[in-house]
Amino acid sequence: MSGTRGVLVSLQRCVFVISGQGQGLFRSKRMSTESAVKRCLRTYSSAMYRSAYSRGESVSVLGSVNRAAKMSTVSGKETGLLFRQLLDYKSYTYTYLLADPVSRIAVLIDPVIDMVDRDVALVRDLGLDLKYAVNTHVHADHITGTGEIKKRVAGCKSLISKVSTAKADVHISEGDVIKFGPYQLDCYSTPGHTDGCMSLVLRSEGLVFTGDAVLIRGCGRTDFQQGDAGKLYDSVHTKILSLPRFFKLYPAHDYTGQTSSTVGEELQHNQRLTRTRDEFIKIMHNLNLPYPKQIDKALPANMVCGVFDASQ
């Protein structure tokens, strides 16, 4: 039996696997959570479940397996969060599409102007109702697609933090929520790369979208746009790396081909953020990075949803 044809549900120490064809109710009683998960994994040979299992300890395994199961399909239909990670291969920016499969309400995080055709086509192909296009911050390396998307998708609103002072339909602040169907993104203020940086936490699924605050094994630079290394260290440690270790971390960029990490992984392996605060500040002050190529066009355009005519 294929693992992707079933649903795996956990309840305390009992684990049930219900087959997609309805013939195999499997129940494990009076066994530890880890044993129950192991037994399910033996029963279901899906690589997805096995890779979830291999990622960590029993509690996080169970969380991962549950999320993997919820995102799987039954009879070819989406049964959980619809989630796509999309790449702009020029600026190495990740755009995230999140949607509720029932109401079809969707949210786009950090769209790029050059990729708007792709994003709008995908939204239409999937029959989604794109309500929100959110920028995690005022980007310096590419022009946002939010303004262009608004022109093409009726009813879509642009969002950015109030602190950024950039133009948008909705300004978000710490503690605000972005709702789509039964899901909600919690808005966390995580300044340091810029004053207006927000991280978005999808707590029910164990996901955090960090913008440039935390990158995989790194972080955003702090040498322009109100950058402040001490502030970044504090906000990352109090707001992002204090989330449960199994939370999956999705950054706004990756330059090495990686797509995601976890809070636990970054607490252990992030070359900058595992240092002391003083060491971190010293590292950030001595990076000597080149001036971003797009910054002179991108910053003024991104203050107005990317619709500024950069040629003028």
Ligand SMILES: [Fe+2]
């Ligand atoms: Fe940035």
